[in-house]
Amino acid sequence: MTATMRAERFYADTKTVVVEDVPIPEPGPGEVLVKVAFCGICHSDLSLINGTFPAQAPVVTQGHEASGTIAKLGPGVTGWAEGDRVIVAAGRPCLTCANCRCGDIANCMRIQLMAFAYDGAWAEYTIAQAFGLTRVPDNVPLEQAAILADAVSTPYGAVVRTGKVGIGESVGVWGLGGVGTHIAQLARLVGAVPVIAVDIKPEVLDRSLELGADYAFDSRDENLGEKIAEVTGGRGLDVAFDAVGLKSTFEQALGQLTVGGRLVSVGMSAQEPTIGPTSMFGLTQKQVLGHLGYQNVDISTLATLVSLGRLDLSRSISGIVALEDIATGIERLERQDGNPIRILVQP
Missing domain, CATH: 3.90.180.10 (Medium-chain alcohol dehydrogenases, catalytic domain)
Incomplete structure (x- = not known):
């Protein structure tokens, strides 16, 4: 040597x-x-x-x-x-x-x-x-x-440890890059249904369907909320994962949660999202969880x-x-x- x-x-x-x-x-x-x-x-x-x-x-x-x-x-x-x-x-x-x-x-x-x-x-x-x-x-x-x-392993920790995704829970993933792709795969592996991919690139959305997502939607679609509601029986998401970390993705994912739903923030940036009025945040009993x-x-x-x-x-x-x-x-x-x-x- x-x-x-x-x-x-x-x-x-x-x-x-x-x-x-x-x-x-x-x-x-x-x-x-x-x-x-x-x-x-x-x-x-x-x-x-x-x-x-x-x-x-x-x-x-x-x-x-x-x-x-x-x-x-x-x-x-x-x-x-x-x-x-x-x-x-x-x-x-x-x-x-x-x-x-x-x-x-x-x-x-x-x-x-x-x-x-x-x-x-x-x-x-x-x-x-x-x-x-x-x-x-x-x-x-x-x-x-x-x-x-x-x-x-970071997606695994986000899905299993922080998000505590259970069998039959609905999951949305914002950003299907290196981390988000594996979040979607692992959510499916532990029994989440449906698994919904949200991104802005058509080729990434197509790939997410090939790798395990049940549905793939464009985050810029003005009917995104209605589409998520339709495929979740009107409930919205039990767990949302923000694998991007931007203000826009964080707030959009938070808005698609059902009552008592969990947002797991995995992506990182210098941007500063908000949770909106604390009155609504409390009434809907949503949770925001950081993951690393x-x-x-x-x-x-x-x-x-x-x-x-x-x-x-x-x-x-x-x-x-x-x-x-x-x-x-x-x-x-x-x-x-x-x-x-x-x-x-x-x-």
Whole structure:
């Protein structure tokens, strides 16, 4: 193994992205060195570059949806071996906050996010905590395994944990990109009916029907409310997911809820939506729930679902770019060129 590797580096002061040679990191106690096979390009990566998310480090390697093989074990690591196929968790608990001290590391109050607080996986190698790894079943391609670390597990957490979607509940999804597409698939998997896709692009709406939505409507349709009412027996939605995060999508989704319905806000932006008059909000007993991330056990659950053929992610990989061409991948996602679900980097 050479002493250096190629890695993308984001420089916060100039907001520039470069690929350069950096030292290969050495795994410390309880850590492993992972040779990266694939890593996704996520909208949150773009949010760091464009300044929507404040930088947490002056220079950082981006990328937080990674799969690969273990290249080296750090001191004290057991249960893993070099060559094991793994998915890297996209965050680390601080281990010092009140929740962590109580053993509730899944709800760490100061979670450190990979590619923001510490170096990520747009690189040939990355460091991971051994207890945060997930083993990849032999029949699951590493391309699909990579996106389980956020693009699929965050939707899983939104559907199962935050939204608590039940069998027979009606679900609407605003924005059928990388996150929204998987929300629709997972809502169907847990028994939601109907699953309604809402977007502005005809090709995205057509794709959503192919991937599991029962209905697909244009958000600009002045009769959207009537159409949702018609396919839900006049009730409206039990659960709405805003995977875009704009003021318009948030407020439109909230307006389509039935009495006691839940809006789960997953998408992020700097815009500031409102809930309208508090009198009506109280009378209709609606709930607005913010969602971020997942628990590590969710990745294992999803890997099993993919392995057994219950969850089909074969169409979720929209393209693969080389590490040296990372700027092209970023630009493609930013422009929504080809309406990608997920673009991957292959170091």
